[in-house]
Amino acid sequence: MAIGLAPGVGWAQVASAAIPGFPHAKVYVEASEGARPVVVILHGADGGTEAGDRFGPILAGMGYAAVGLPYYSPDWAEFGPPKALPEIAGSFIDIRVDQLAELRDALRGMPGVDVERFGLFGASKGAEFALIAASRYDWIDAVVAYAPTDVVWEGWGLETLEAEDTRSSFSFDGTPLPFMPYRGFVEGLLAGPGKADLRAIHANGRADHPQKEVEARIPVEAYAGPLILIAGERDAQWDSAAAARAIVASRETAGRETTALIYPEAGHDLVGDGGPRDSPRSGGSPEADAAARQDAWPQVTAFMAAALKP
Numbered sequence: 429m430a431i432g433l434a435p436g437v438g439w440a441q442v443a444s445a446a447i448p449g450f451p452h453a454k455v456y457v458e459a460s461e462g463a464r465p466v467v468v469i470l471h472g473a474d475g476g477t478e479a480g481d482r483f484g485p486i487l488a489g490m491g492y493a494a495v496g497l498p499y500y501s502p503d504w505a506e507f508g509p510p511k512a513l514p515e516i517a518g519s520f521i522d523i524r525v526d527q528l529a530e531l532r533d534a535l536r537g538m539p540g541v542d543v544e545r546f547g548l549f550g551a552s553k554g555a556e557f558a559l560i561a562a563s564r565y566d567w568i569d570a571v572v573a574y575a576p577t578d579v580v581w582e583g584w585g586l587e588t589l590e591a592e593d594t595r596s597s598f599s600f601d602g603t604p605l606p607f608m609p610y611r612g613f614v615e616g617l618l619a620g621p622g623k624a625d626l627r628a629i630h631a632n633g634r635a636d637h638p639q640k641e642v643e644a645r646i647p648v649e650a651y652a653g654p655l656i657l658i659a660g661e662r663d664a665q666w667d668s669a670a671a672a673r674a675i676v677a678s679r680e681t682a683g684r685e686t687t688a689l690i691y692p693e694a695g696h697d698l699v700g701d702g703g704p705r706d707s708p709r710s711g712g713s714p715e716a717d718a719a720a721r722q723d724a725w726p727q728v729t730a731f732m733a734a735a736l737k738p
Contacts, residue, residue: 455495499523523557523598
């Protein structure tokens with residue numbers, strides 16, 4: 429089954445609008461009366477607009493004001509293709525988590541948007557972004573985190589090619605967040621596309637720096653709202669299943685409820701629904717990933733409806 433718009437909703441009924449002050453960001457909303465809960469789509473390490481372009485109309489058709497927020501557009505200068513979105517960050521370094529508060533202010537008063545009901549829909553690095561934000565803002569009402577992490581990770585970009593272990597992926601209120609370093613990221617990068625063992629790079633970095641665990645950990649128990657985690661045991665990017673279990677344990681200790689969907693044979697590519705697709709960096713088989721998506725998607729959509737449309 430392929431994902432699409434809600435029954436009775438056509439693509440022509442979903443409109444998109446630019447968001448002042450946020451280059452390439454769009455809010456998608458069904459063209460009908462009434463303000464809709466906000467769901468911000470936070471992309472992963474590939475950056476760009478693809479996640480928002482894909483899921484914005486789908487979530488709008490389900491009754492949300494869906495916001496695609498591009499916050500990173502890879503810039504490797506002569507070592508890669510031209511930067512696609514020149515106005516936003518070209519390195520995954522000190523990405524501003526607090527830009528979400530500014531985004532919320534910019535959305536306030538836009539047609540069809542209700543910022544008093546505010547959810548986050550993130551995958552991989554976008555899940556890291558979402559969990560950091562939720563641990564700091566009490567106005568976040570729901571979080572969907574695909575392939576999550578329980579710690580903040582080292583950043584990357586041209587600036588780190590000769591300065592590994594020095595920069596964070598994220599910042600808040602002008603301050604870089606404490607992070608867990610990698611081991612072998614630049615070496616893996618120089619090996620060429622698809623050559624790096626990203627799961628090992630993360631795992632080895634974590635093993636090398638146990639003393640950084642406490643500071644790098646995302647304080648997920650500070651978020652009181654509903655949270656759903658979706659992870660695969662065979663994730664080839666990082667160990668999102670172990671991270672999901674750590675997040676559940678931290679929140680249980682604090683009396684917070686969390687839904688965790690962990691699939692033994694699935695990998696990293698679990699967002700959405702649909703049949704098998706080519707995801708060579710996922711880690712799970714295309715069939716296992718598809719089965720996990722088909723199981724998780726109706727649970728994710730039901731979770732969002734319960735949290736944001738009471």
